[in-house]
Amino acid sequence: ALKAFADACDVVTLEFENVPAAPLDAIADKLAPHPRALAIAQDRLAEKRFVRDLGGSPAPFHAVDSREDLLAGIDALGTPAILKTRRDGYDGKGQWRIGSRAEAEALDLPDAACILEGFVDFECEFSVILARRADGVIAFWESSENGHEGGILARSSLPGRAIIGEQVAEARDLAKAVADRLDYVGVLTLEFFASRNGPIFNEMAPRTHNSGHWTIEGAATSQFENQVRAICGLPLGDTRRVAPRVTMENVIGPAAATAHEALGDPSAHLHLYGKTDAPEGRKMGHITRLEWPEGERT
Structure with a gap:
């Protein structure tokens, strides 16, 4: 159905990011921007690594897939810090402010891959x-x-x-x-x-x-x-x-x-x-x- 829709169009574009990126590869020749831009923007960790590799300066970050990762990130970045889900979440959703290591130890971790970001002055x-x-x-x-x-x-x-x-x-x-x-x-x-x-x-x-x-x-x-x-x-x-x-x-x-x-x-x-x-x-x-x-x- 997606391919049939694209075949009827000269060009297809995106209104927002909350669409699966992988199926869009089938219509990449009609889609602007290319699905790889969407795939990077949908993953906060991939996004920051991509920008860093281009010489940009993202906020300090640490990948979090477990409690141990979170505590290691707190030790590396300090507090306060913000824990975010890597995917989804917008307008402040999917985010938790952590003010101390004790709060990190007690936090009910979401059932999703996350990223810890240090505070920026x-x-x-x-x-x-x-x-x-x-x-x-x-x-x-x-x-x-x-x-x-x-x-x-x-x-x-x-x-x-x-x-x-x-x-x-x-x-x-x-x-x-x-x-x-x-x-x-x-x-x-x-x-x-x-x-x-x-x-x-x-x-x-x-x-x-x-x-x-x-x-x-x-x-x-x-x-x-x-x-x-x-x-x-x-x-x-x-x-x-x-x-x-x-x-x-x-x-x-x-x-x-x-x-x-x-x-x-x-x-x-x-x-x-x-x-x-x-x-x-x-x-x-x-x-x-x-x-x-x-x-x-x-």
């Missing part, structure tokens, strides 16, 4: 989002400063702090190296911590990304349009920011009930995703604001 978080065509042409959007609450992206702001501007060239070099090594086609996102020692790689997503939703109104060409352009071999659109300040705030959980009130602000653009249930922590939509100094908007 950082000033802020940011994303590098690029679009790449099959011929290697790449376009970058400006990097947003990202704020998280409870492990969930709450807002993305542009321009970000000065430290992001100081580190974005190095982060882009790594993102380009990742894209080139994978012969990537489409939109690719890498998330970073801006630390005193330079950009620290956090994770990657082989798709359009929540921290790039600001581009719908805030950039000359959105990440979604350039995804289509990239996979169809069309020229990539202009990625410049179109307003002096752009902010994107996620509408999370019960906040969806009053999200329409944002439309009283003429700078606000509301997007609701049509989801019916609105439990705590579920992304229901987002609001993007384009802001100009008083009297300067044209």
Whole structure:
């Protein structure tokens, strides 16, 4: 059925990572990006090793398949540390904060392969989002400063702090190296911590990304349009920011009930995703604001 579907298409792409990578090998000639990008992004350990081998700096990590592995990781990385499942889990799910070796000894380990990550001392978080065509042409959007609450992206702001501007060239070099090594086609996102020692790689997503939703109104060409352009071999659109300040705030959980009130602000653009249930922590939509100094908007 998958092959028949692909045969009826000129090109097939991904909306999210929660699909099995192995069956996609059968349609790899039609799929953009290639399934190997998905396979790496689905495994936090493989992802960090891949980036490290390209010269990037991931947060310190240790593979965990047993209690002994966990304790060895705690001894090597110290505490506090974060235990994460290698697969699945997003928006803070599948993660456990460990504050001491005693907590590690008492933790009820998940029945899944894990990775232990050491804490990173950082000033802020940011994303590098690029679009790449099959011929290697790449376009970058400006990097947003990202704020998280409870492990969930709450807002993305542009321009970000000065430290992001100081580190974005190095982060882009790594993102380009990742894209080139994978012969990537489409939109690719890498998330970073801006630390005193330079950009620290956090994770990657082989798709359009929540921290790039600001581009719908805030950039000359959105990440979604350039995804289509990239996979169809069309020229990539202009990625410049179109307003002096752009902010994107996620509408999370019960906040969806009053999200329409944002439309009283003429700078606000509301997007609701049509989801019916609105439990705590579920992304229901987002609001993007384009802001100009008083009297300067044209």
